[in-house]
Amino acid sequence: MEWPVNIRTFLATVGVLALPTAALAQPIDGLYLGLGAGYNSLARQSFTGSQVGPYTFPGQPVNANLQSNGGWVVPASVGYGFGNGFRIELEGGYRHTEQHLGGTATVGSGTNQTIDVMVNAFYDIDVGLPWMYPYVGAGAGYTWTSLTSFSGTFDSGRVPFNVSNHTENSGAAQGILGLSFPISGVPGLSATAEFRYMATFGNETFNAQSRTGISATVQYQANFSGLLGLRYALYTPPPPPPPAPAPVAAPAPAPARTYLVFFDWDKADLTERARQIIAEAAQNASRVQLTRIEVNGYTDTSGTAKYNMGLSIRRAKAVAAELVKDGVPANEIVTQGFGDTHLLVPTGPGVREPQNRRVEIILK
Secondary structure (H helix, E strand, O other): OOOOHHHHHHHHHHHHHOHHHHOEOOOOEEEEEEEEEEEEEEOOEEEEEEEOOOOOOOOOOOEEEEEEEEEEEEEEEEEEEEOOOEEEEEEEEEEEEEEEEEEOOEEEEEEEEEEEEEEEEEEEOEOOOOOOEEEEEEEEEEEEEEEEEEEEEEOOOOEEEEEOOOEEEEEEEEEEEEEEEEOOOOOOEEEEEEEEEEEEOOOEEEEEEOOOOEEEEEOOOEEEEEEEEEEEEOOOOOOOOOOOOOOOOOOOOOOOEEEEEEOOOOOOOOOHHHHHHHHHHHHHHOOOOOOOEEEEEOOOOOOOHHHHHHHHHHHHHHHHHHHHHOOOOHHHEEEEEOOOOOOOOOOOOOOOOHHHOEEEEEEO
16 A cells, blocks of 8 residues: 555654654653744645636646745644653644745745644653753644635736635644753743644645636645744642651660662662562561561652652562562561652752662561
8 A cells, every 4th residue: 555645754754753762751740731833834735727617728727836935833732741751732723834836837926824723642751861851742633724815827927816715624643853941940831842744634625716717726735843832831749848857866776677679760670689688688577576567668859749659659569579478477567658758868859869769678
């Protein structure tokens, strides 16, 4: 099966844009708003005229190319982030592009105005730079296009024509490659820079008026756009509370035996070294008199507070399950998650610190 050229171009663009997604995600959690503006250019389109009614062309028919003189585009969107790098949004956009007509004994010019409504899906990427996050996206939707103030002549200037200002519609899809730059002074606000490719799926036919009577068929649109914009997340997690003041010193009890189990970033899987440490803790638990075993999970400060709390609980449960497997009675184990609080190595927000991605096993 041979794909239409605009579909093949769109699929190839989306494939190239999706390559960086092996990196890790920047979590955006909840509703957000977006607004952008920038430059729009249309790829060259074929423009053909066909006979209408009993008329005949006195000379050469309309057979020309539409070329872009450049224009502008303004999209606005409302979206929702799922906290794991994925987000979806509903977008409305307006494109205004000047075009000129040239070809076989044909000249003319006018304006292409396109309104689109798209549903987009995105993946935000963490490349280890807190000031910049790339993202990729793709969308599908519908467009409404008008050729306005469009007139010209064909047959070497002997036959004038004018395209009437009615609107044609078509399905469309787009691929998006962007960068976001968090603005530290305003939590939730980011500046964005994007490149977009948007293509319609079919040709469009517009009524044209001339003494010969013609209709004008315009090839599918292929829009290339560069945009700058702003994105604002309506919810941003609050910073962690400051640590509680140290209590007044009291006579120290007998030191508890503590074991530390460390984890890879954003993981709750046990490494081989982690299983060895847990097995050692289980063996020592059988040799001393205990009242309980505390298994406390923690994370570093990358990610949202809500996500980190769930991750710390999953880590603690994984360690507790391994202790039970190694012979420790389940009723002696107390499992807790503390998220990104009680850091072993104090850091600011958004820092991947390996020493803070841990579970503490405390024998009491």
